[in-house]
């Protein structure tokens with residue numbers, strides 16, 4: 001099992017007991033009025049990051065996941081995504097060392113592949129009869145693909161407002177997609193299937209939420225390891241991720257912790273939550289000890305449009321003296337266009353919340369111009385191009401004459417010949 005030791009509650013440290021269910025959160029903390037996820041604990045003292053070792057995808061780091069040595073990993077080439085220096089956007093934002101970890105290059109075009117790969121491997125290890133998930137898209141598409149590769153049935157519960165493209169993706173990978181009337185409905189039925197049928201959950205289904213499968217969140221540790229290597233053997237000063245239930249933020253934080261425990265880095269990066277509705281930001285502002293519910297909604301960043309975050313997300317921010325900044329839909333669509341047109345990365349709307357949070361912190365003087373900062377770009381804009389098109393000029397139709405071309409360039413794009 002590599003360096004894996006045990007599972008404990010993030011909040012109170014209670015070890016996962018025989019009668020505890022890892023997918024239901026800690027009962028002691030629930031009694032105390034806070035829903036907290038469990039987390040895996042490793043002893044990496046004296047451990048080294050492996051070089052190329054013949055393992056596929058994120059499994060180069062398999063000793064840092066809770067999988068048995070005799071289990072074949074389920075991989076379709078996830079991870080090893082580029083870390084790109086954003087020269088032009090960085091200049092605009094006043095940051096000379098701004099990087100994007102471009103997770104749009106994963107097999108199903110989002111960072112969720114790292115988590116879902118591990119869910120599929122865990123399901124294979126535990127001989128689960130099926131995998132189930134509640135998702136608005138990326139998570140479900142990724143899980144469907146990895147369940148297919150593992151030859152395990154996958155049942156996805158989703159909601160009506162998810163774009164058709166997302167539903168198509170989930171179905172084409174072979175998942176059985178069910179649309180439930182409300183978010184709570186999908187959690188209710190999913191929970192029943194997990195408890196009664198022994199299906200392995202790939203997402204959370206608790207209310208208030210706790211986050212996803214605590215074993216599989218470790219797949220995100222690979223982002224921290226890769227970024228450390230890609231920066232030439234150091235951690236950034238700030239690491240921003242778009243957040244809803246904060247699996248990614250927490251998983252990256254865990255990977256950075258491993259690097260610190262192994263002696264590779266002396267300090268953790270400050271973790272930054274890029275939000276839509278601002279639940280972490282409000283929790284920090286009130287100095288609350290548990291997630292605070294906020295008002296708010298989003299039309300464009302629907303995949304992270306939660307108004308209530310998780311304890312695990314707060315933990316990652318608290319333990320690193322981190323920050324959270326929220327952004328409006330207008331700021332999101334503007335940044336999506338800026339990132340694509342300046343740097344050639346077409347990201348999902350919600351994905352640019354990380355960049356927006358960094359830009360705000362730079363303007364406030366929290367981030368210094370030379371600080372090394374990394375923004376996680378979680379998924380591709382190809383998920384919802386119809387929304388993007390609404391914010392772009394309609395391509396003009398022209399006759400093949402220089403006069404027409406000149407006029408159309410000027411009128412539609414403001415470009416003068």
Ligand SMILES: [Zn+2]
Pocket residue numbers: 009010011012013014026027028029030036
């Ligand atoms: Zn607890």
